[in-house]
Amino acid sequence: MNGDLGDDAGIPAEPGPSPRPTEVAPAALRVGDLVQFVDVKGRRYQATLRPGGQFHSHAGFVEHDDVVGLPDASTVLTTKGQRLVVVRPTLSDFVFKMPRGAQVIYPKDLGPILMLADIAPGVRVLESGVGSGALSMAMLRAGAEVVGYEIREDFAERAQANVDRFAGELAADRYRIELRDCYEGIDERSVDRVVLDLPEPWRVVPHAVEALRPGGILLAYTPSTVQVSQVRDAIAEAPFFDASTLEVMQRGWYVEGAAVRPDHRMVGHTGFLTVARRLA
Ligand SMILES: C[S@@+](CC[C@H](N)C(=O)[O-])C[C@H]1O[C@@H](n2cnc3c(N)ncnc32)[C@H](O)[C@@H]1O
Numbered sequence: 241m242n243g244d245l246g247d248d249a250g251i252p253a254e255p256g257p258s259p260r261p262t263e264v265a266p267a268a269l270r271v272g273d274l275v276q277f278v279d280v281k282g283r284r285y286q287a288t289l290r291p292g293g294q295f296h297s298h299a300g301f302v303e304h305d306d307v308v309g310l311p312d313a314s315t316v317l318t319t320k321g322q323r324l325v326v327v328r329p330t331l332s333d334f335v336f337k338m339p340r341g342a343q344v345i346y347p348k349d350l351g352p353i354l355m356l357a358d359i360a361p362g363v364r365v366l367e368s369g370v371g372s373g374a375l376s377m378a379m380l381r382a383g384a385e386v387v388g389y390e391i392r393e394d395f396a397e398r399a400q401a402n403v404d405r406f407a408g409e410l411a412a413d414r415y416r417i418e419l420r421d422c423y424e425g426i427d428e429r430s431v432d433r434v435v436l437d438l439p440e441p442w443r444v445v446p447h448a449v450e451a452l453r454p455g456g457i458l459l460a461y462t463p464s465t466v467q468v469s470q471v472r473d474a475i476a477e478a479p480f481f482d483a484s485t486l487e488v489m490q491r492g493w494y495v496e497g498a499a500v501r502p503d504h505r506m507v508g509h510t511g512f513l514t515v516a517r518r519l520a
Pocket residue numbers: 342343344345368369370371372373374375376389390391392395420421422423437438439
């Protein structure tokens with residue numbers, strides 16, 4: 241048992257066939273599916289459906305065999321009568337729960353990054369560092385072909401496992417991680433995008449100039465303003481145009497009858513997004 245969640249509440253390491261990022265998932269839940277149990281308080285626990293498996297909570301357990309074959313988003317009862325909804329997790333759900341070694345970029349910023357870097361099917365991306373693979377997954381699901389440079393072997397392995405787990409074979413031929421230091425150079429040429437989330441992105445800007453095709457996009461995610469200044473200085477000295485920096489703020493709302501107001505709490509800060517385009 242793992243606290244009140246049980247052995248099956250975590251995410252096992254083995255790859256599973258779903259959720260399916262680039263095809264419509266089948267209606268019924270199947271063995272091997274990654275699913276999310278959501279309790280009445282909105283708490284979420286993820287597990288992979290296995291023959292004979294059980295999902296344990298503090299309010300009893302659910303047999304995986306009783307879940308297999310149900311429609312997505314079905315309601316089940318634990319052995320102690322607690323209601324749970326069992327549903328395939330979204331990519332956003334997965335990012336919040338997935339095993340991580342490094343700090344991940346969260347959905348608040350992942351969505352805007354896809355727009356700012358104009359990630360689309362077939363777009364060739366050089367990404368560094370890869371970290372836990374959250375950004376890789378978002379770009380792969382948008383159809384990009386991603387080569388990731390990551391300096392730490394343990395993080396590279398974690399990212400690959402997360403990508404395999406979420407995207408499976410659907411992304412396998414579009415994703416490659418190389419164990420290497422991005423500050424020392426980029427071998428790829430004529431890539432469409434260079435997307436950076438590492439401590440000193442300004443050290444990569446000269447390499448991005450070599451790697452990007454004309455019109456290609458450089459994007460750097462940086463937590464601090466000092467990093468923003470340094471990366472903008474490097475961009476200003478290189479053949480780029482249309483440089484801009486922004487921060488994304490997200491505020492949830494409490495909606496309960498006539499009580500409709502902003503949430504009392506919100507995420508104060510994650511990072512800044514700096515973007516620029518390569519001149520011919
Ligand atoms: C904050 S994490 C990236 C998280 C990732 N964007 C995600 O969403 O999961 C930063 C990563 O950059 C890697 N890194 C740092 N310096 C690097 C370098 N010079 N070359 C390649 N990777 C580097 C770190 O090992 C770490 O995994």
